[in-house]
Amino acid sequence: MQLELIHASYSYEPEKPDARLAVSDVSLTLNKGEFVGLIGHTGSGKSTLIQFLNGLLKPTSGDVLFEGRSILEKGYPVKTLRQRVGLVFQYPEYQLFEAEVFKDVCFGPKNMGLPKEEVEARAKKALALVGLGPDYYEKSPFELSGGEKRRAAIAGILAMEPDFLILDEPAAGLDPGGRNAILSEVSELNKKEGMGVILVSHSMEDVANYADRLLVMSDGKVLYDAPPREVFRHYRELEKIGLSAPQVTYIAHALRERGFMVSEDIMTVAEAKEEILRVLKMKEAGQPLPGNEEDPA
Amino acid sequence: MIRDITLGQYYEADSVLHKLDPRVKLAFTVLYIVSLYVGKGLFCFAFAGAFLVFVIALSKVPVRFMLRGLRSILFLLIFSAILNMFMTDGRILAEWWIFKITWEGILMALQMMIRLVFLIMGSSLLTLTTTPNELTDGLEKALGFLKIFHVPVHEVGMMMSIALRFIPILIEEVNKIMKAQMARGADFDTGGLIKKAKAMLPMLIPLFISAFRRAGDLALAMEARCYHGGDGRTKLHLLKYKKADLIAYLVLLVYMAGMIVLRIFTGNVPLIPGVFASVTGPVKAEERA
Structure with a gap:
């Protein structure tokens, strides 16, 4: 199951031929089961790009394929597409409208025209997936905390049981606890249910921790499309477009400059810990540090 | 749209x-x-x-x-x-x-x-x-004499300019909410009058909530900058x-x-x-x- 963009471009002012393109000639393929991170500076075209994928925006030129079929075709069932490609916008809690959490989560599957039992079963499952138990079903969305509201809103999309889940900065404005909870739940959905996840984020740490493929956008173009480790090797280029590598990567580089030869490819705190311990142990054992042979000291 | x-x-x-x-x-x-x-x-x-x-x-x-x-x-x-x-x-x-x-x-x-x-x-x-701002300024000044009759001319003018200022913001908000609900399979375009009116609810409720939230935020921000109404307030653009x-x-x-x-x-x-x-x-x- 695939989502494909083929030379897709988007202009907010199509009548002006020389207007800046929000997305400019992007071709890429997203597969089910992948966890893709999407990073880019504000205004780099991320939000426009993700709206192509469920047909909310139509590229002004180029094509979008879902399972090999163009979604721009006349009569393509866009509603079905939106159920199979779930899109969670930024601050999704602002779209909650029902008096009870449970009813709100039912909105999506109800729009699919499913029977009542199925709708409720799906809503229960979705709420369980985001860690909201039966005590929450009858609460008003306004009684919930920020993190809980966000989870309820994400459950509203999950209840449609999409094959792809696109999240636009799901952790923005949450405290560290809420942030980790949401991201690890998403990661679990990806691993257990095989859901394709596209995570738009501003946090290099988050994409380093969770994504196995990283897209970097700048000025409407996809600059890098590779595993995060490879992308972060270009940290100097990333800085030029207003991004960076995870902070531990910088620490790794600083350590190497001072002759402590840890791997360059460190991008998470856990990796850094392992690697530093490894190098320290080698040092204690009196072995020459790897990669440090030519060093006169 | x-x-x-x-x-x-x-x-x-x-x-x-x-x-x-x-x-x-x-x-x-x-x-x-x-x-x-x-x-x-x-x-x-x-x-x-x-x-x-x-x-x-x-x-x-x-x-x-x-x-x-x-x-x-x-x-x-x-x-x-x-x-x-x-x-x-x-x-x-x-x-x-x-x-x-x-x-x-x-x-x-x-x-x-x-x-x-x-x-x-x-x-x-x-x-x-x-421009809407000029218009409210003009109205406020032209109707200033009503203050004698305890008509809150400045406050009404301020409300008018805030209302006008918020129109584009609310339109953007409507677009955002509509998209978010469309992503959940909401359908705003088809069906009869009653079905269409019902379909508006998932858009209208979040819109009202956000309008109230913004109004509250704005009131706080204005008070934080010591706004206290028209008395003794000077103008950036004096009408002359x-x-x-x-x-x-x-x-x-x-x-x-x-x-x-x-x-x-x-x-x-x-x-x-x-x-x-x-x-x-x-x-x-x-x-x-």
Whole structure:
């Protein structure tokens, strides 16, 4: 199951031929089961790009394929597409409208025209997936905390049981606890249910921790499309477009400059810990540090 | 989509009219409307029309923008014209069952239409050449005397400018919420009236909630900057009359005087003099017989 963009471009002012393109000639393929991170500076075209994928925006030129079929075709069932490609916008809690959490989560599957039992079963499952138990079903969305509201809103999309889940900065404005909870739940959905996840984020740490493929956008173009480790090797280029590598990567580089030869490819705190311990142990054992042979000291 | 709605139809241009003090333009609008009701007969309306053409030419606003404003009242125009045509008593031109068209009716309808068209075009000039902020500033200053009667002029003006400022923000919000609900399979376009109205709920409720939230935030932000209403508050843009404004007032005065003079001396001349004369003839003949 695939989502494909083929030379897709988007202009907010199509009548002006020389207007800046929000997305400019992007071709890429997203597969089910992948966890893709999407990073880019504000205004780099991320939000426009993700709206192509469920047909909310139509590229002004180029094509979008879902399972090999163009979604721009006349009569393509866009509603079905939106159920199979779930899109969670930024601050999704602002779209909650029902008096009870449970009813709100039912909105999506109800729009699919499913029977009542199925709708409720799906809503229960979705709420369980985001860690909201039966005590929450009858609460008003306004009684919930920020993190809980966000989870309820994400459950509203999950209840449609999409094959792809696109999240636009799901952790923005949450405290560290809420942030980790949401991201690890998403990661679990990806691993257990095989859901394709596209995570738009501003946090290099988050994409380093969770994504196995990283897209970097700048000025409407996809600059890098590779595993995060490879992308972060270009940290100097990333800085030029207003991004960076995870902070531990910088620490790794600083350590190497001072002759402590840890791997360059460190991008998470856990990796850094392992690697530093490894190098320290080698040092204690009196072995020459790897990669440090030519060093006169 | 909703993005395309344009409210507060300001047309940016570099014209004498744009630079005038908003109070002058307010006075123009009010006096012009009054003049349309003072005026009567062919010469008065010709004079009002000529003055309108003169002002539109000064404003540099393309005529199609003016006509766009008329399109929205087209129905009202036709409706009132037809009503006038049938409802006015007088010399009968054509008759069918209980309906009759009279010459007086036609004249009345014509006069009504001209009045309405001039009125809409004249007053749309105000919003076309004045930014919403200028307009509220002008209103606040022009109606300042109402403070004596404890009318909170400044507060009302502030509310108006905040309301206008929030229109684009709320439109953006509507777009966002609609998209978010469409991503959950909401359908805003198909179905009958009741189904469509029901479909609006998932959009309207979050919109209201967010409007209240924004209002609360704004109130806090204003208080944090020590806003406490109009007393003793100074202005960033002081309204001051310039030479052009005084000339404009003078032109306006001359126009009003001209209108009154025309009304007194030519008020009896009907809108379509020729036709009227030909009808009047036979009627008199009948009377003689």
